[in-house]
Amino acid sequence: MPTHPSQKSTHQNILFVLSGSRGDIQPAISLGLELQNRGHTVTFLCTPSLTTFARTAGIQSVFPAGINIGEMTDRAQSTLASKNPIAIARLAARFLKHSVDDLHQDLINYYFSHDSAQGSSDANRPGLTQPTLLIVNPMCQRQGTSLAEKWNIPLVVLRYAPISHNSYSGWPHKLTRNAPKWMKKNSWHIQEWFDFLLYGHWENAFRRHLGLAPRFHPFTRYLRDRSVPQLQLCDPKVVPDIAREWTGSNKVVVGYLDLPVSARRRLNEPDTLPADLDHWLSSGSAPLFVSFGSMPVSHPARLVDTIVSAARKRNLRVLFSGFDSTTNVTNDEPPTTSPVGNKEHDEANDVYFTGAINQTAVLPRCCAAVHHGGAGTTAASLRSGNPTMIYTFGFEQPFWASCIENLGVGVGSSLSHLTAEHFADDLDRALSSPVREAAQTFAAEMTTPDQALSTAIRLIEKEAG
Numbered sequence: 001m002p003t004h005p006s007q008k009s010t011h012q013n014i015l016f017v018l019s020g021s022r023g024d025i026q027p028a029i030s031l032g033l034e035l036q037n038r039g040h041t042v043t044f045l046c047t048p049s050l051t052t053f054a055r056t057a058g059i060q061s062v063f064p065a066g067i068n069i070g071e072m073t074d075r076a077q078s079t080l081a082s083k084n085p086i087a088i089a090r091l092a093a094r095f096l097k098h099s100v101d102d103l104h105q106d107l108i109n110y111y112f113s114h115d116s117a118q119g120s121s122d123a124n125r126p127g128l129t130q131p132t133l134l135i136v137n138p139m140c141q142r143q144g145t146s147l148a149e150k151w152n153i154p155l156v157v158l159r160y161a162p163i164s165h166n167s168y169s170g171w172p173h174k175l176t177r178n179a180p181k182w183m184k185k186n187s188w189h190i191q192e193w194f195d196f197l198l199y200g201h202w203e204n205a206f207r208r209h210l211g212l213a214p215r216f217h218p219f220t221r222y223l224r225d226r227s228v229p230q231l232q233l234c235d236p237k238v239v240p241d242i243a244r245e246w247t248g249s250n251k252v253v254v255g256y257l258d259l260p261v262s263a264r265r266r267l268n269e270p271d272t273l274p275a276d277l278d279h280w281l282s283s284g285s286a287p288l289f290v291s292f293g294s295m296p297v298s299h300p301a302r303l304v305d306t307i308v309s310a311a312r313k314r315n316l317r318v319l320f321s322g323f324d325s326t327t328n329v330t331n332d333e334p335p336t337t338s339p340v341g342n343k344e345h346d347e348a349n350d351v352y353f354t355g356a357i358n359q360t361a362v363l364p365r366c367c368a369a370v371h372h373g374g375a376g377t378t379a380a381s382l383r384s385g386n387p388t389m390i391y392t393f394g395f396e397q398p399f400w401a402s403c404i405e406n407l408g409v410g411v412g413s414s415l416s417h418l419t420a421e422h423f424a425d426d427l428d429r430a431l432s433s434p435v436r437e438a439a440q441t442f443a444a445e446m447t448t449p450d451q452a453l454s455t456a457i458r459l460i461e462k463e464a465g
Contacts (some may be wrong), residue, residue: 254453
């Protein structure tokens with residue numbers, strides 16, 4: 001979206017504190033780039049494995065902070081494949097501890113080693129200037145409320161799913177799906193206190209380092225008491241009932257964001273596809289697109305066989321993104337493309353493997369999208385006008401799967417329950433005429449990325465003053 005100088009607000013020193021995989025960082029990059037264009041100073045503290053990604057996209061000041069999600073994902077893949085419950089429990093406990101401790105220590109090193117607004121004097125950590133506005137994503141909300149309280153500055157929370165009090169989606173989603181509205185809304189009180197019991201010890205240890213009094217209640221009370229803006233980065237058409245319920249509140253459903261073309265080109269994700277892939281797409285019918293992002297698929301070879309078998313019986317080609325030709329998940333590696341390398345698929349030339357790729361460019365050339373239900377991939381899939389097939393791992397993904405089902409634009413289920421027969425039935429349903437027509441109609445009614453960005457920037461600058 002073009003930046004209009006007349007719309008610029010007073011210069012702000014804006015700090016983003018972010019954690020998660022690419023899908024958790026990318027929406028913040030869209031905001032950060034536009035805020036930079038409008039003359040603000042923007043600093044990112046984000047997952048170590050994605051600092052290069054953020055810098056390459058165009059964020060000028062990026063520093064590593066918190067747990068290395070990339071390393072943990074690699075460990076998770078091998079641990080889940082082992083099916084050892086003790087190993088899985090240990091991995092979960094290790095992730096829980098490091099996801100909190102690592103971020104707390106980095107924040108202290110950057111800003112509070114000398115309890116000074118000028119930041120750390122640690123030779124290994126640059127001292128950072130105290131911000132005038134703080135923006136955090138979901139995994140950093142607890143730290144964000146404490147930092148905003150310490151610095152007495154405005155806070156903005158980014159939400160990738162409507163995960164707070166509402167009458168249409170409860171917690172946990174699977175258990176409350178058919179519950180009455182009052183129960184769904186009140187279930188969020190249970191979620192808040194569960195979160196506090198799980199993280200409260202670490203949260204108060206961090207607050208002690210900041211010189212703040214301990215909390216004896218969930219951090220969400222701070223959000224309510226201060227009317228902290230909570231930008232819901234999803235389309236109001238996807239959650240129409242929730243969007244209506246939250247009208248006039250501090251929870252604004254703004255729409256899905258997307259990276260500008262200039263950022264994608266810097267990331268080697270141009271709006272034109274690599275020549276080999278472009279040729280493959282043009283040489284036959286629209287394929288089935290398959291990607292599970294950075295999710296740890298425990299048996300990728302089995303999953304590939306399940307999908308390819310069902311597709312071939314329906315004369316469909318398949319494009320796998322995030323898998324290599326030996327069916328190993330490649331997570332968020334830079335885009336590389338190649339036809340299938342193993343003999344089983346090579347003769348037919350009906351399957352193609354690629355690394356991470358510009359989904360906005362490739363999805364309109366596919367017949368449907370199979371993925372894990374991450375917010376970013378769900379957005380790209382819906383915008384393409386093609387049916388969506390979501391197979392979830394956890395987090396907010398089951399919520400998006402149910403939304404897709406309710407809207408009639410696709411199908412959704414858990415990956416752990418996926419069988420060859422199940423997938424074949426889902427594929428027939430997703431490619432039926434009613435679902436395809438509904439998906440095309442829905443895509444035309446969605447909020448555009450520019451509209452979503454404009455709304456989000458306006459709310460951020462309004463909060464900054």
